[in-house]
Amino acid sequence: MAAEWLSFTVRRREAVLVAPAEPTPHEFKELADVDFQGTTRLQISGIWVIKEALSKALVFYYPFAGRIRGGVDGRRPVVECTGEGVLLAEADADIRLDQFGDALLPPIPCSEQLLQNVDGSEGLYDTPLLLIQVTRLRCGGFAMGVRLNHILSDAGGLLQLLKATAELAMGAPRPTLLPVWQRYLLQARDPPQVSYAHREYDEEEPVKFEDSVLRSFFLRREDVRALKSRLPGDMQKITSFDLLTACVWRCRIAALRLDPGQRVRAMAIVTGRGRCSAVVPPGYYGNSFAHPVALSTAGELCGNPLAYAVQLISKAKSEMTTEYLRSTADLIVVKGSATYTSSIGSMIVSDLRQLGLRELDFGWGDAVLFTPMHSDEVFHYYFHYTNTIGEEGVVVMLRLPAPAMERFAEEMESIMKDC
Incomplete structure (x- = not known):
């Protein structure tokens, strides 16, 4: 329907x-x-x-x-x-x-x-x-x-x-x-010890898209495997998150038609659960994430092979350690706050696939779907989905101006055709 x-x-x-x-x-x-x-x-x-x-x-x-x-x-x-x-x-x-x-x-x-x-x-x-x-x-x-x-x-x-x-x-x-x-x-250390640059909190000119639209893109498991096959042999073990984020980042920046010299950022929401056990013990239910950032220029991002963006994303995500999380807490105290800027060249990705939300069973069986209802100009979400013919895969959900969204769809289609 x-x-x-x-x-x-x-x-x-x-x-x-x-x-x-x-x-x-x-x-x-x-x-x-x-x-x-x-x-x-x-x-x-x-x-x-x-x-x-x-x-x-x-x-x-x-x-x-x-x-x-x-x-x-x-x-x-x-x-x-x-x-x-x-x-x-x-x-x-x-x-x-x-x-x-x-x-x-x-x-x-x-x-x-x-x-x-x-x-x-x-x-x-x-x-x-x-x-x-x-x-x-x-x-x-x-x-x-x-x-x-x-x-x-x-x-x-x-x-x-x-x-x-x-x-x-x-x-x-x-x-x-x-x-x-x-x-x-x-809590922040006393005295605070900010040990990372934390470019995710750099101040940039904020943007509010005019006539923006929300859209979801479904990639089958076969599509993700085909996309990975384009990478060099030594990159075949990269995660689907790194691959998808690199792909979405390139397509987004190309669709927005930014100046080649403009700095662009991709921030990954990475949890401390399971990787920062010294400060995030099992059962901890407070905020325990940070936004490590990948940086490039629009020209370099779109002009290089997909592997270039994948490497940037993988490197940024690997920075998420106990020290990075502690440094984030210290930065918040030093600055008084730590707020990201919704700039046109920035995106934040939240991967909801690993939360296990579809397996929640209150007595009626597993959930059919878990999805956010909305997104702003910066946030992008990934979540599991099974289409009406039983194919499993991942959905990429984002918001862009209507003309840019059409170009984004064309960029995604072009990348998949090259696989």
Whole structure:
């Protein structure tokens, strides 16, 4: 079914607060310096959850049931663990999952109905830290939308809460992985020791695209393998992330038709989970990522073989170490904040494939799809997808001005034809 012809109606009940199922400590918890990166000062959208299991999970993850309080007398914000709860809205949609067809990819028609705002809930301070909408579909399935206050947690931390909720929904007495707060592990050192240049936070002229469009591109596994075959033999072990990001970066810059001498940046959101265990122990659910950056000029990026961009991405990603994460925390304190600039020559990539979100099972089976609903001019997302004929692959989701998006599609098609 073509996306432009798909429409449906959602009837939503009034949102309610879901509090922890048992009493929890009323206390103030300090956040880590890494929680104050520019990319965390927002609320992000995602998915899911079931009321009773969520209430039980909040006993373990009780800071989610609290509120962010603004800093007083020059002090930074803290989490007040009030036990008030998170917002949950139930809804019903007059549509079946199979009616979406390929329109299930962003931009999803009428997606705004799957996560409707609750008045007074969108601020960073003094508001619920999670807004969840569970929408029942006519086929018996359901869609779950989640908006997270990013200053408390990143996608990996949110996933821990959701996995705990799913386990409790399936009858487990407690989560397999217990939560760890310990934000002091990612506090700045005293004195701060900024040991990297952190060009990801260089100030550049911000841009707001006019008449921009959101679009998703599906690459089959066979397409990714064919793309990799174009690289030299000594690069055949590079990751699909490095390959995809290099490809998307080149196509994006070519589509924007930038001056050959203009500096361009590709930033990869890299988590410290699993690679920085000294400061990110198992169970840690705070923000634990950084944005190592690859730099080039538009002319060099588009004029060199694809392997050139792949090497830049791989090198940048390899910089993500415990020291890099500590240096990021130190930089935030030294500068007072660390905010990326939405410049025309910059892109940030978030790979959601490794989170295991499709395997979340609340008792109805694995999820069919996990996807962000929106993106800005800088953020690009990767996520798993299986098309309507059963082919598995990866979706690249991004936003560009309409004319540039057409050129981007042509660039991507040209690269794939050369494989």
